[in-house]
Amino acid sequence: MRPRIAIVVPRCHARLVGGAEALGWQYAQLLAVDHEVEVLTSAAFDYTKWDNDLEPGSEQREGITIRRFRVARGRTPYFHALHRTMLDAFEKMQASPASGQAPRYGWPEALEEEFIRAQGPNCPDLTAHLSIHGDAYAAIFFLPYLYPLALDGIRALRHRRWALIPALHDEPPAYLQTFAQMARAAPRILWNTPAEQRLGARLWGVHGGNVVAMTVATDRVEPARETRPYLLYCGRIDVSKGCGQLLEGFEAFKVAHPDSDLELVLTGNDVLGVGKRKDVRYLGFVEEQRKFELMAGAAAFVQPSPYESLSIVLLEAMAQGAPAIVNAQCEVLVDHVEASGSGLAYRGTGALVDAIGQVLALDPATRSDWSVKSREYVLAHYSRDQVKARLDAEVRALAAA
Numbered sequence: 001m002r003p004r005i006a007i008v009v010p011r012c013h014a015r016l017v018g019g020a021e022a023l024g025w026q027y028a029q030l031l032a033v034d035h036e037v038e039v040l041t042s043a044a045f046d047y048t049k050w051d052n053d054l055e056p057g058s059e060q061r062e063g064i065t066i067r068r069f070r071v072a073r074g075r076t077p078y079f080h081a082l083h084r085t086m087l088d089a090f091e092k093m094q095a096s097p098a099s100g101q102a103p104r105y106g107w108p109e110a111l112e113e114e115f116i117r118a119q120g121p122n123c124p125d126l127t128a129h130l131s132i133h134g135d136a137y138a139a140i141f142f143l144p145y146l147y148p149l150a151l152d153g154i155r156a157l158r159h160r161r162w163a164l165i166p167a168l169h170d171e172p173p174a175y176l177q178t179f180a181q182m183a184r185a186a187p188r189i190l191w192n193t194p195a196e197q198r199l200g201a202r203l204w205g206v207h208g209g210n211v212v213a214m215t216v217a218t219d220r221v222e223p224a225r226e227t228r229p230y231l232l233y234c235g236r237i238d239v240s241k242g243c244g245q246l247l248e249g250f251e252a253f254k255v256a257h258p259d260s261d262l263e264l265v266l267t268g269n270d271v272l273g274v275g276k277r278k279d280v281r282y283l284g285f286v287e288e289q290r291k292f293e294l295m296a297g298a299a300a301f302v303q304p305s306p307y308e309s310l311s312i313v314l315l316e317a318m319a320q321g322a323p324a325i326v327n328a329q330c331e332v333l334v335d336h337v338e339a340s341g342s343g344l345a346y347r348g349t350g351a352l353v354d355a356i357g358q359v360l361a362l363d364p365a366t367r368s369d370w371s372v373k374s375r376e377y378v379l380a381h382y383s384r385d386q387v388k389a390r391l392d393a394e395v396r397a398l399a400a401a
Contacts, residue, residue: 242304
């Protein structure tokens with residue numbers, strides 16, 4: 001009988017194509033080659049509310065068992081009040097940073113845990129499942145660090161055959177002491193990038209763990225043949241993803257260059273509400289093939305998010321040879337650009353306007369050089385065989401614990 005592996009993640013559905021959900025599902029697929037894999041998750045689809053959108057129970061997909069558990073407590077206006085309190089404390093903390101140590105809010109433990117549970121999802125049946133059946137798993141992976149499923153699930157286990165996959169961003173909740181303690185207690189930690197690992201050292205005092213990362217699609221496709229040149233963004237269209245600044249920067253570029261026929265093309269879930277804007281095309285959800293074709297044909301792929309632990313879509317676009325324009329506020333994104341020797345990083349709307357102009361002005365030789373370097377970077381670090389070997393090594397280490 002093959003060893004059983006559990007992956008605990010807040011959401012799991014075929015329509016969830018990015019972030020921690022995509023990472024968790026990919027790890028499930030890689031591990032299912034040699035193990036019996038179960039994904040333990042909530043019955044929620046929408047992270048803004050954590051309602052029970054899906055039916056609790058079990059299903060099979062690609063030979064992997066998905067066990068969905070009822071959400072007993074989702075997200076209410078009370079959470080948003082707590083979140084506002086955190087954001088206020090974060091702004092004050094950033095204005096007067098502590099020297100020589102990671103800043104903290106100074107909240108009591110009870111308030112920290114109340115914040116974590118108020119953001120949801122809370123699934124006591126999932127916690128009970130781990131308490132009763134946890135010993136049956138050779139290894140258990142929790143991701144991301146942010147939600148109560150990880151905190152409660154870890155506490156329910158009677159063994160140390162578990163690992164944390166933080167998917168850590170430099171964001172306000174990461175400064176809670178509870179998360180630092182959870183990370184320092186982890187038998188093993190799997191990071192997506194060296195930049196994320198450095199952030200874990202700075203915020204949590206965690207100096208161990210291994211960079212396992214994630215594989216991305218790298219098969220070349222024919223570029224999309226659109227009628228006008230375009231910038232491309234793929235993913236959740238949300239203020240928290242930097243999309244407000246992206247729209248502002250694009251509009252400022254068009255004002256500064258009124259004769260330009262450049263378009264901004266957006267795909268994914270429109271949380272922000274793009275509406276009808278001049279020279280902006282929102283395509284909604286597109287098939288993977290269409291997405292890759294758009295990436296291959298883009299004048300540049302823009303990743304405006306200030307909070308990323310890997311950025312799957314950026315790596316996919318780089319694999320298609322698209323020039324990258326990234327938010328310099330995110331160290332992970334800057335690492336990708338600098339390590340590949342291609343692309344531009346910006347800080348602020350004015351710098352974004354300048355970066356768009358610089359990319360459009362690239363001569364053919366430089367554009368070709370960037371295309372080759374960006375693709376070679378992805379192939380060198382994010383191939384399926386490389387990631388699977390690193391992941392298998394983590395399972396063996398946990399099973400031997």
